[in-house]
Amino acid sequence: MKLLRSSSALLMAAGLLFGGLTASAQDAAPVTPMTPDVIESYDPVLPSADFIRREVMVPMRDGTKLYTVIVMKKGTKNGPILLSRTPYDAYGDVHRVPSQRIVDILPAMDIEFAEDGYIRVYQDIRGLHRSEGEFVLNRPLSGPLNDTGIDEATDAYDTIDWLSKNVPESNGKVGIIGSSYLGFTALMATIDPHPALKAAVAESPMVDGWIGDDWFHNGAFRVSSLEFALWMAVNKGAGGGGLALGAGDQYTRYLEAGSVADFAKSVGITHVPGVRKFLENPAYTDFWSLQAVDKWLAARPLKVPTMIELGQWDQEDSYGGPAVYRALEPKDKNNDMVSLVIGPWRHSGANHYGYELGDLTFTGDTAREWRVKYVKPYFDHWLKGAPKPNTPPVLTYATGINEWQESPRWPMGSSKPLYLSADGAASFDKPAKAGHDDYVSDPAHPVPFIPRPIDMSDADQWKPWLVHDQRFVSDRPDVAVWETEPLEEAVHIMGAPEVELFASTTGTDSDWVVKLIDVYPNDVPEPAIQGSKPPMPGFELPIGIEIFRGRYVDSLAEPVALKPGEVEHYKWSLPNVDHVFLPGHKIMVQVQSSLFPLYDRNPQTFVDNIMYAKPEDYQKATQSIWHGGKSASSVVLPVVE
Missing domain, CATH: 1.10.3020 (alpha-amino acid ester hydrolase ( Helical cap domain))
Incomplete structure (x- = not known):
């Protein structure tokens, strides 16, 4: 009976619909075979839609207007505004799927907000897509590099000012959120912020494009x-x-x-x-150093509660988030305005589905769990007056044991060097005897960063490359390898491992790549709680990979030629991690001198500007990694005892 009633209702609705169409058609001129088939416009948002979408041009202080899309559920009143300022097409962000439901047209990260009365706003930044003006890549803050008085901070201020006054459905409070370039614009909004800006979430932000974000890594x-x-x-x-x-x-x-x-x-x-x-x-001159966002933030008072998020295996912006945390945390006197989040994700993975990454699987949708349990209550508190959320100062996901961990500070671990020794051994005991291991680096045959053939535009290759099994290069003669004996006890690290590399070369320049690797037992299937897709015997899981260009050993701004045969002391950081090396696993360190074509090749002959190196500059070199004595190479692990 229920089915019959439903069918009858559908037929009646269909009759009314087609009756309306027929009446409308009867009012128009009859169509003929030669009636033009082009119409002026079509609005896919029907009266039955559960949302309102407005497109406006918001004026900036210099008269430039920025394309802005405002979306909210019908009936929204006194709603907070959640803003994202993007270079990637605001129109597309709010037209994801043609639908009459707000949860369909917006990205997955917006669902919980859209259903709870938030007013979602996306804006094209200056000069891109439908906005007016001129685009400048990572437009510098007004100052030594920018004398226009216009930057992403002022544009954010003017946008928030307009929104807080011209969206009648809002409560006048604004939050800002975004990842990658949008993480950069989110942080810029907190510099000399508008009073209506109450909270910010900067995800995988672009902060310093030379030290360790998009453009260069340590040169x-x-x-x-x-x-x-x-x-x-x-x-x-x-x-x-x-x-x-x-x-x-x-x-x-x-x-x-x-x-x-x-x-x-x-x-x-x-x-x-x-x-x-x-x-x-190519060097870290004022051109780059004066663009570093963490330096801008360090020089100003902390006014906006800020949550900083990044993925442990972020293949694009692993440096920026922790750098901003280091800049802001000393200003957070009550330890309640700045928080750091590190999840088991790739770049911007927090905004998608966090069940897995490459060959790793996790305990459920870790990304949604973070958004629902932490981000939503965070904005609810600052923008809607909800009770104070349980936002920990630091939230990290311990890979290896697959669990969220809350901490009062970062890093949590204490320094414990893992020394490189003779015969490919690695140990927490410093070797007394000095020596070195050698390999020949040939720019004509650089070490690939993933197995060939390589297509960096292929998302399946690019997004998970930092967790790719390293066995594909561990037996190459130009990759030096050290590993511990199987661990008797778990080793838990929470922080950024520090490289202390003593190395020499027969060339006059060199790159150094260091990998910290978790080696799975070769004969024991991994239990499911470790998050692996069994079987993974012998898997070499990268925990951190980072490069350093040798010419910058003394100065990042003024490169110098290396002296052949002279031992240099190189120091740099691997990405921040929370990871547990389990009993029975080994800890491996790999060192090589290329990671191609992700990074350009070092010719291994010093030239003023590597970008313009000539074919004859690319020469083989013998690389020596020193261990023991006064040249004790190590990776200093932030170990939680």
Whole structure:
């Protein structure tokens, strides 16, 4: 009977619908075979939609207008505003799926907010997509590098001022959230903030593009930056199809091209301003150091509660979040305005589905768990007056045992060196006898960062590359390997492992890549609680991988040639992690001198600007990693006893 009643109702509704269409059609002129088939417009939002969507042009202080989309559920009153300022097309962010439901048209990260009366706002930043003005990549703060008085901080201020006064459904309180470039714009909004800005969540933010975020890592250039610069320069950020590299192995494409400048010339992009910025500024001069967002924040008072999030295996912006935390945390006198979150994710993975990464699986949707249990209550408190949330100063996910952990500070671990020794051994005991292990690094045969063929535009290759099994290179003669005996007790690290590398080269320049690896037992299937997809015997799981360009051993701004045969002491950090090496596992360290084509090749002959190295500059070199005595190479682990 219920089915019959439902069917009858559907038929009646259909009759009314088609009756309305027929009546409307009867009012119009009859169609003929020659009636033009183009209409002026079509609004896919029907009266039955459960949301309101407005598109406005918000004026900035210099008269430039920025395209802004405002979305809320029908009936919203006294709702808080949640803002994201993006270079990636605000229109597309709120038109994800043609639908009459707000939860369908918005990204997955917005669902909980959209259903709870939040007013979601996306805005194209200056000069991109539908906004007016000129786009400047990571536009510097007004000051030594920018004399216009206009930057992302002022644009955020003007936007928030307009929204708080012109959205009648709002309560006048604004929060800002975003990942990657949007993490950068979120942090910029907290510099000299508008009084209506009450809270910020900066996810995987771009903070320092030279030290360890998108463009360089400790001086080594990430060649994929060229395509990003091109994409943002063409058609107001809509791109033009990217680099026409074809379907072949990019390892071969970049190797055959030669230097970065030679490659840029071969694909016709040397005139692109963003590309020129990279080519002409390879060192950490004022050009880059005065753009570092953490330095800007460190110089100003803390006014906005800020949550900083990043993925433990963030393949794009692993440096920025912890750098901002270090800048802000000393200002947080009551330990309640700044929080740091590190989850088991890739770049921007917190906004998607957090069940797995590469060959690793976790206990449920870790990303949604963080958004629901921590982010939503956080904004509810600051924007809606809800009770004070249980926001810990530091929240990290302990990989290896798969559990969330709350901490009062970061890092939590105490320094414990893992020393490299003779015969490929690694130990917490410092070797007394000095020695060295050698390998030959040949720029003509660089070590690939993932198995070939390589396509960095392939998301399945790019997003999980930092958890890829390292056995594909561990037996190469140009990769030096040390490992411990099977652990008798668990080793828990919470912080950023520090590299203390004593090394020499027969060349006059060199790159050094250090990998910290969790080696799974080769004969025991892993229990499910460890988050692996069994079986994974012998798996070599990277816990941290980072590079350092040797010419910057004395100064990041003024490179110097290395002296052949002279032992240099290199120091840099691996990414921040919370990880447990379980009993029966081994801890491995790998050292190599290339990670290609993710990073450009070091010619191993000193030249003023590596970007313009000539074919004859690329020379083989014998690399020596020293251990024991006064040159005791180690990776200093932040161990929680």
